[in-house]
Amino acid sequence: SQLAEENPWALSVHEGESVTVNCSYKTSITALQWYRQKSGEGPAQLILIRSNEREKRNGRLRATLDTSSQSSSLSITATRCEDTAVYFCATDPSSGSWQLIFGSGTQLTVMP
Amino acid sequence: ETAVFQTPNYHVTQVGNEVSFNCKQTLGHDTMYWYKQDSKKLLKIMFSYNNKQLIVNETVPRRFSPQSSDKAHLNLRIKSVEPEDSAVYLCASSSSGDSDYTFGSGTRLLVI
Known part of the structure; x- marks a missing residue:
């Protein structure tokens, strides 16, 4: 099973609405990062939150x-x-860990 | 422009051929990575390399090998491609001890 997992698997909202994506993980961490990947691009870091931070x-x-x-x-x-x-x-x-462990991702679609 | 640059964007090849993908970063980072992203968007680390150490994910088949000429370049060679190698290969870089990763836009490989 995945060491990190987002839910839901997919979401659709209309422009202007708010949305929340959740993540659960199974290892102890020094930090957790959120990335966004648009079609045809690599992931781009959005937020890095350290283990001693709450928000x-x-x-x-x-x-x-x-x-x-x-x-x-x-x-x-x-x-x-x-x-x-x-x-x-x-x-x-x-x-000093040499790798990031990614979840399986949540596909967000924002409709006009 | 400072970023991670990957070439080619796309590559189609036949089973058994050798392929090589290039990655260059102009961010002054000292650590580079290769990730494989499958058709379900799952991202898995393949290699991590800085000027001191190469770390290989032991699940990576031996036909894959990283090649580095200096800390700004990390290429990926696949000796004899197989159909399951069809994926997006993403290169990333970071500075030691820093969790800020920058990804390239990826190389899409199709093995027919």
Whole structure:
């Protein structure tokens, strides 16, 4: 099974609505990252939240982290069509770790 | 422009051929990575390399090999491609001890 997993698998909203993607992970972490991947592009980092942080914001984006339940959420307010993408959470298992462990992604579609 | 650049964007080849993909980063990072993204969007680490150490994911078949001339370049060679190698190959870079990863736009490989 995946060490990190987003849910739901897919979401559709209309422009202007808010949406939340959830992530659960199974390892201890030093940080958790949220990425966005648009069609034909590589993943782009949105927010990095460290294990000692509970919330982080970046414009219309807000990430939360609960290390006790090993879960995180990414909320997007006032969605736009250009927010249509696959959203991944990725965990950084330990300091000096050589890899990010990605979840399976949530496909978000924002309709006009 | 500072970024991670990958070539080619697409490559179609026949089973048994050898292929090589290029990756260059102009961010001044000292660590580079190759990830494989399958048709379900799952991202799996293949290699990590900095000027001190190559780390190989032990699940990667031996026909795959990374090639680096300096810390700004990490190419990927596949000796004898097989149908299951069809995927998007993503190159990324970061600085040691830093969780900020930058990805390239990927090379899409189709093996027929």
